[in-house]
Amino acid sequence: MKTLKSLDLKGKRVLVRCDFNVPLDPKGNILHDFRIQQTLPTIEYLMKEGAKIILMSHLGRPEGKIVEKLRLTPIQDRLTEYLNVSLSKAADCLGLEVEKWIGEMKPGEILLLENLRFHKEEEQNDDNFARELAKLGDIFVNDAFGASHRSHASIVGVPKYLPSAAGLLLEKEIRVLTDLMENTRKPLLAIMGGAKVETKARLINKISKIADFVLIGGLIDRELREKKILLDYPSKVIPPLDDIEGKDIGPKTIELFREKISLAKTVFFNGVLGMVEVEKYAKGTEEILKAVAGSKALSILGGGDMTQVITRLGLENKFNHISTGGGAMLEFLAGEKLPGLEALSR
Numbered sequence: 001m002k003t004l005k006s007l008d009l010k011g012k013r014v015l016v017r018c019d020f021n022v023p024l025d026p027k028g029n030i031l032h033d034f035r036i037q038q039t040l041p042t043i044e045y046l047m048k049e050g051a052k053i054i055l056m057s058h059l060g061r062p063e064g065k066i067v068e069k070l071r072l073t074p075i076q077d078r079l080t081e082y083l084n085v086s087l088s089k090a091a092d093c094l095g096l097e098v099e100k101w102i103g104e105m106k107p108g109e110i111l112l113l114e115n116l117r118f119h120k121e122e123e124q125n126d127d128n129f130a131r132e133l134a135k136l137g138d139i140f141v142n143d144a145f146g147a148s149h150r151s152h153a154s155i156v157g158v159p160k161y162l163p164s165a166a167g168l169l170l171e172k173e174i175r176v177l178t179d180l181m182e183n184t185r186k187p188l189l190a191i192m193g194g195a196k197v198e199t200k201a202r203l204i205n206k207i208s209k210i211a212d213f214v215l216i217g218g219l220i221d222r223e224l225r226e227k228k229i230l231l232d233y234p235s236k237v238i239p240p241l242d243d244i245e246g247k248d249i250g251p252k253t254i255e256l257f258r259e260k261i262s263l264a265k266t267v268f269f270n271g272v273l274g275m276v277e278v279e280k281y282a283k284g285t286e287e288i289l290k291a292v293a294g295s296k297a298l299s300i301l302g303g304g305d306m307t308q309v310i311t312r313l314g315l316e317n318k319f320n321h322i323s324t325g326g327g328a329m330l331e332f333l334a335g336e337k338l339p340g341l342e343a344l345s346r
Helices: 034-048 073-083 096-103 127-134 153-160 168-182 197-208 218-226 251-263 283-294 306-313 327-333 339-344
Strands: 013-017 052-056 110-112 139-142 164-166 188-192 213-216 266-270 298-302
Touching: 013 034, 013 153, 034 052, 034 073, 034 168, 073 110, 096 110, 127 153, 139 153, 139 339, 153 339, 164 168, 164 339, 168 298, 168 327, 188 197, 188 251, 197 213, 197 218, 197 327, 213 218, 213 251, 251 283, 266 283, 283 298, 283 306, 298 306
Parallel strands: 013 052, 013 139, 052 110, 139 164, 188 213, 188 266, 266 298
Antiparallel strands: none
């Protein structure tokens, strides 16, 4: 797989697949912009190298229709604020107007394309749609780790038609997560929250091979029992001791988890431990995050609503790595092949 820094970018039209799928409030305001921030190093590198930068992303689930509140205007505004440059946004993600605009771009300039999922062909991985997108660039860069488990046109179709490389964020995600599995500092403690028990069970089995303990949240514990899913290393898996109305871990569990964290040299924490959108059920996740942040362990976190809680607590700089991927991170660590990475390796 080629990386961004191995390419000659000067004057080239570089089509960058980003993951700007950030959470919005009902009025369309960005709730937190962690994914936008994590893509800035790639954009800044391209600016420095004199590339003509064309950014593309999806936002939400418009299901192939134009949904006004899912336009990328808030993303444009936030990027302008962070990069301190004038940044244009096209009214669509392809077409003659977009091609003309790109044809007039100067090195270092940035154009943001409109929401890819306004076209149903994006999620259908339509080959003609991928070709039309590929016409816009000389080079394709995938920096959307969080979407790389999707076989969508902008992820797996475009690389068939352009020289392609991994962006700085994608490269970092792969390096950190590979290192977690292959060069772990022991003892390794894994904490697994959230739901999607079938996916989580595969990861629990994979990480249990190298982990000393795997702590699981109440929802996963309940689903494992209800669905009679047997784990490969049950002696390493520690379920909650108590809970709060079945929607958060209880005080005894918080103490147990804190004790295990204090002994670890590496902590991997995926998925929240309760209904964090409700304040009284967020305490378990918050207390465990604080314990990990205050420990001396190497810490790798991600998944689901985790970044929202981290941002709310002001702990963004207290961990070694916070992944931008939810499902993508789970599948990568469980040993699944991600279509987006496979496409770059052709």
